[in-house]
Amino acid sequence: MPIKSKKNKKRFSKNKHIILILAIVLLIIFLTILFENGLIKNPLDKLVKKTQEINAKDLCSIIAGNIIHTVSDEGECKLQCRAECETRDLEFQKSNFQLIENDCNSCICYCK
Template sequence: MNKKKFSLFIKPKPIRGILVYLSIFFFFITLFFFFIEMGLMENPLKNFGQPPQSFNIIDRCSLIAGQLIHPIETESDCASMCMAECEVRSLKFYSSNFTSNLGNCNDCICLCK
């Protein structure tokens, strides 16, 4: 007496859907690690938790016609020099600290991660 209705569309079972999503997730995780291992992508957790390294860039100021001439005159000059220094050391620029000294050479401290 119990008749099942015939349907053209098969309802997916919940477990199949979960397995499909899990297999897609694991595929992308595996692909992510493969790209890191092959060097196609940089590891985002490489420097996680490490304090930034500090470098002091020397302002080679000189006395010309009674005035001090500074190669690093402003905060933006200091930041651009720091970015270049971090790139040379294969690090990422974190921040810079510029101190202007009127009677002496300026100070530029770089922080790289």
């Protein structure tokens, strides 16, 4: 069984470190290319994006003395908000519905 000298061990250890560093650098470059080309979604995008506030319009009208709403409750507000966020390629976060007497209701969407 051959005895390895200390020089060979040091050289082998240095080579391992260099190969490891090169592999990490290549991996970072590869992932960056994938993120930039949109092949993989960047997980940091969600942290960086600001929440957008969108006002979903309640198209109300008076018919036979009654106000008819397109957004009459929290459920309809949430559905409309999901649709608004999707059309803008954003992710739905939450909705805020406010019932207003004798006027159009308020529905505010939060998308990210």
